[in-house]
Amino acid sequence: MPAAMPLRPKLLVLSCLAAALAGAAFLAFGARAADDQKAAPAPKAALTVTLTQAQTVRLPIRISANGNVAAWQEASVGTEANGLRLAEVRANVGDVVKRGQVLAVFAPDTVQADLAQIDAGVAEAEATLAEAAANAQRARELQPSGALSAQQVTQYLTAERTAEARLQAQRAAARVQRLRLAQTQVLAPDAGVISARQATVGAVLPAGQELFRLIRQGRLEWRAELPSSDLARVKPGMRATVAPVSGGAAVAGTVRVVAPTVDAQTRNGIVYVDLGASPDTKAGMFARGEFDIGASQALTLPQSAVVLRDGFHYVLKLGPGSRVALTKVGVGRRAGDRIEITSGLDAAAKVVAAGAGFLGDGDTVKVVDASRSAAAN
Incomplete structure (x- = not known):
């Protein structure tokens, strides 16, 4: 029967065998990890986008x-006739009127009666003046002969002047009555639009009472x-x-x-x-x-490239590896589809032109040419 193997050599052999097995397992795991790393797919793009750059354009300055x-200007249209009855109203709020157009009519009966009486007084004054003028003319002719005294001549001449003054007074009174008769028609002082009306048919109004308010022209x-x-x-x-x-x-x-x-x-x-x-x-x-x-000149982007988040304006700037970075910017004037960028962005930076609201900081995007995208659409 062969002799038994010593204990120490046996343990040494087992240790070497275990080390060999561990090394083999490590090599196998490393190879498998390398294969897995090679086979891992690239990060998937969150969105297909087109890019744009800021452009310098001329924007209007507005306050x-x-x-x-x-x-x-407003015109107050009132009555000049005193104590007459308003017989007719021919304009209302919103009417467009011309200069001189009749807006209202007062009853003229009282004024016409007064005018007829004054006209009669004018006729009487004319007759009185004619008689006084004839007497004064005879007195002037007889004055050199001495047939009339100086006192009588003076009386005839004074009567002529008095009759002439009375005729002028009657004619002035007639003009006043004719003016009152004309004032029974209320005329528009200018072209425009009636903005208010206080005129009421049948009212007896004092002079100066406002009837209409007119927006001039x-x-x-x-x-x-x-x-x-x-x-x-x-x-x-x-x-x-x-x-x-x-x-x-x-x-x-x-x-x-x-x-x-x-x-x-x-x-x-x-x-x-x-x-x-x-x-x-x-x-x-x-x-x-x-x-x-x-x-003035301004750096602008399309408004679709700027997003509003938490009260601030941002753009998504393209970085390495097709990843986008959320960048805070200051904005100013707007004109059409353009918005002014006042701070936070370099003119050479490329930013997402549209769809920025669907992306976040660090998202990966797929960039396509804007002209090809438009042609595909």
């Missing part, structure tokens, strides 16, 4: 303001309130665009005058803007508008 729409103006810091930048003749807050189409306007004073409490001044004709714009409306005061 925004608020204010009320008011009549350019139908012209409206926008009284914009501007801070004193902006007031000096607005000049007469500048263009403005005004839109009623209550809705309706915007209307073009032109600055007529800038108020020479500023309110001591609000530090605001008034800019008066003549408005064009618009059926949506009414006196008394509150409106917002902008003054076009010029233009």
Whole structure:
């Protein structure tokens, strides 16, 4: 029977065998990990996008303001006739009237009767003057002969002058009555639009009572309130665009005058803007508008490239490995589909042109050429 193997050599053999097996297992695991790493797919693109770069364009400089729409000038149309009855009203609120158009008529009966009486007095005064003139002429002819005394001649000449004065007074009274007769018709002092009416048929009105209120020539103006810091930048003749807050189409306007004073409490001044004709714009409306005061160069992006998150504006800038980085930017003016970038972006940087709202910081994107994308669509 062979002799038994010593214990120490046996343990040494077992240790070598175990080490060999562990090394083989490690090599096998490393090879498998390398194969797995080679087989791992690249990160999947979150979205297919097109890129754009900021462009320098010329943008208009505008100043925004608020204010009320008011009549350019209003005319108060009243009665000059005193104590007459209003017989007819021919105009109402909203009517467009011409200068000299009859708006209302007072009953003329009393004035016509007074005029007839005055005309009779004129005829009587004319007859009296004719008799006095004849007597005065005879007195002048007889004065050299001494047939009449100097006192009698003076009386005849004085009677002539008195009759002439009475005739002038009667004619003046007749003119007054004819003027009162003309005042029984209330005429429009200017062309425009009737904005208010107090006239009531049958009312007996005193002189000076307002019957109508008229927006002269139908012209409206926008009284914009501007801070004193902006007031000096607005000049007469500048263009403005005004839109009623209550809705309706915007209307073009032109600055007529800038108020020479500023309110001591609000530090605001008034800019008066003549408005064009618009059926949506009414006196008394509150409106917002902008003054076009010029233009300047600005770095701009399409508005679709800028997203608003948590009250701040961001763009998604393309980085290495087709990953996008969320970049905060400052924005300014807007014109059409362009928005001004005031800070936070280099002009050479490439950003996602559209769909930025669906991406997050660090997302991987697939970039396609904008012209090919448009052709495919």
